[in-house]
Amino acid sequence: MSDTLRPRDAKDVEAAVQSALAEGKTMEIVGHGSKRAIGRPAQSDLTLDLSTLSGVTLYEPQELVLSAKAGTPLAEIEALLAAKDQQLAFEPMNCAAIFGGAAGPGTIGGALAANVSGPRRIKSGAARDHFLGVCAVSGRGETFKSGGRVVKNVTGYDLCKLMAGSWGTLAVMTELTIKVLPRPETEQTLLIRGLEPGQAITAMTAAMGSSCDVSGAAHLPAEVAVRVPAGEIAGGAITALRLEGFSPSVAERMRMLEALMRPFGELASTDETISRRFWAAIRDVAPFAAEGPAPPALEDERALWRVSTAPSRGAEFAAIIANAAHVHIFYDWAGGLIWLALDPSHDAGAALIRGAVAATGGHATLIRAPPSVRAAIEVFPPQDPSVAALTKRVKDSFDPRGVLNPGRMWAGV
């Protein structure tokens, strides 16, 4: 059990990193630990627990801006925003379902460090697109800031982008400023039943290429669709398209979208309540939950992969995998985001999946697998030598001694 440090403020974080440097120790950075099982397992000498570094420090709804300490619970932020009819437009996922734990949705720092974005990614951008400013302590034990509290800013390098998706390997974020957006007045989802993946991608491409302003596009094959906790829409494969906005606009766009989708198959639409539940399930990858009312074929501890590819290549990617392994798949981001659950194996299907990515382009990350597997194979996408070298130099520019989350993303980073 490693020593756990609980900083009271940003100064303490700086002191903690400095003392780790002085003692030649490594440090794991943790918020609520909701994503702790993602990445290569690493043994750190110390644990820096940021959950005590909590609280919203600024929220100005009319300025669309919110600042919070890194350990602030996402749930607290989302409740505060909801009270003003606003939201985090990037729809961060709650990993509790896939890991079966009680860690909940985690902290704002964790959501940004992992750059997790839900179904609305295709319309509203990723977590990184809403990240305006940061205060952090580098692995050199130096406090620095980047960005600001305004949405339009090109003053200096955009280090927020580097922080997003760096999984705590570059710096310990202490305070973050994010752009928030109005919550849509209403939403509806159009369902197309019974499509094969290839047809579904054609349908989703047509929808995304229309002016209907679709804010969610997912396809669930029949065996996965039954796992969506919205009973009445189960039964056969479903392709779902979400429309959000002001009521008159949603109604008009729904008419347009129905006309566009009718040639593809049998249509059904959901009301607002079902629509919200459905997209929350997609966001949280509920069909591949570790616990819950599981049909026998989908027990937990199956390896879970997250793949980002060009939407038009999604079905092709899935076909390569399905021909070679027993796998369950569903598609988000109009086919560009593929979630795969595979039977447990020594490499969690990595060779197969990396091979398919090489054919279609994009990248794959192993999200869930036993620690022994995650220690044995690459969890994050392998990089070209030139990009790997650049990545290492960027890591060294922040954390030359490898104090922060060493090896979580790649060995030596």
Add this chain to the structure above:
Amino acid sequence: MSVAMPLPDQTVLARRERIVAALRDIVPGEGVIAAEREMRPYETDGLTAYRQLPMVVVLPETTQQVSRILAFCHAEGIKVVPRGAGTSLSGGALPLSDGVLLGMAKFNRIREIDFANRLAVVEPGVTNLAVTQAVEHAGFYYAPDPSSQIACTIGGNVAENSGGVHCLKYGMTTNNLLGCELVLMTGEVVRLGGKHLDAGGYDLLGVVTGSVGLLGVVTEITVRILKKPDGARAVLIGFASSEDAGQCVGKVIGAGIIPAGMEMMDRPAIRAAEEFVHAGYPLDVDALLIVEVDGPRAEVDHLIMRLEVIAHSCRAVTCRASRSEEERLLFWAGRKAAFPAVGRISPDYYCMDGTIPRARLPQVLKRMRELSETYGLAVANVFHAGDGNLHPLILYDANRPGELERTEKFGADILRLCVEVGGVLTGEHGVGVEKRDLMPVMFSEADLNQQQRIKCAFDDKGLLNPGKVFPTLHRCAELGRMHVHAGRVAFPDIPRF
């Protein structure tokens, strides 16, 4: 205007002929320009107050040529300044007397349009508007729309992270990119991103975007394209005070409406624009808002109705919604011509670019009026009201001795004011050389050192566009040094468990 640039390396200048010959080996024919007269067009960019002839201009046509040029310059210790169309308003492409000016204008092809994946793969010398023109037959467009879009290039947009009037709703350049091919100063070619969303590792594309060409030279860019909205309408709202206008902007956003564009002009800007284009702007108001909403007909009409209600609740003096596409364009004509309109009433003007938290607008405008009196220089304001990006135009006459220097001081005071109220030095025009020496107003030494360490990770010899963005240049070895007090346990009182 004058600004201290890195001292010319005499050993490089002494080798000029040999360098020119080596570049001619890499780029044959007319791709290397060494005659002073022919280099003249490259001596400045959109910030024409700064001028400097480069040592030599080279116009490569292939990634391989770019790679060989950079590898050669890296080996020989020669500085390189990349350039797109040269429309930077902050001197980002200002040449160096001992540097190679790397013009990317010949990279002007659109390599691929992929409607199914809603993207276009373009070379960096393609103009911003040309991307939209290449896809509009299918009803698509490229969203970032800087006002120089007819001339500015995508490569330059990446370097500057360009915005435009629609970026409140559709984002800046960084939010509309998927990938790029980047040549590092060593000549190494790296691919970042692709046709998929998000980085699989560090978001290196995100830090390259807006780095003013200090990190690498982009040779191919993959941009997202969007389906055009079905329609758009604008409403023109006049107010007796900027406070009322500011309140209206806050209420619009508070009501959950994110307009496609929301622009504000002050009295001097309204007058200049109206006299120039006769857009029908009211002349008896202190502030004018143009709010545009887009989308399907039902949404646009619904929102216009709501905007009118909000406007009246904020004591609007006039309120007119566009009834036709011609009228909507007329509303915009005045705003879009604001800069040249101000140019008509003053021999010269200097355009500033700070961003502020929007609620501080009345305070900033009041202080700006006071500064205007102190400096004896008039100022007109146009403002991207939705995102707080302020463009004060300081009116001056360069032929009057001392007036340019006074203008620069006034400008610097305005930017300090922006930072003081919680804003930033530049919203979309970039730091370049223009605001370089103001960076310490916003950033501590530690902040700037960390940024420069990133620069070192990409360009260890500091040869790519030096003298821009950072007020003080440090050697990478010096920045990389660690100061660890071995054995000292700092702040031992942090709670441990």
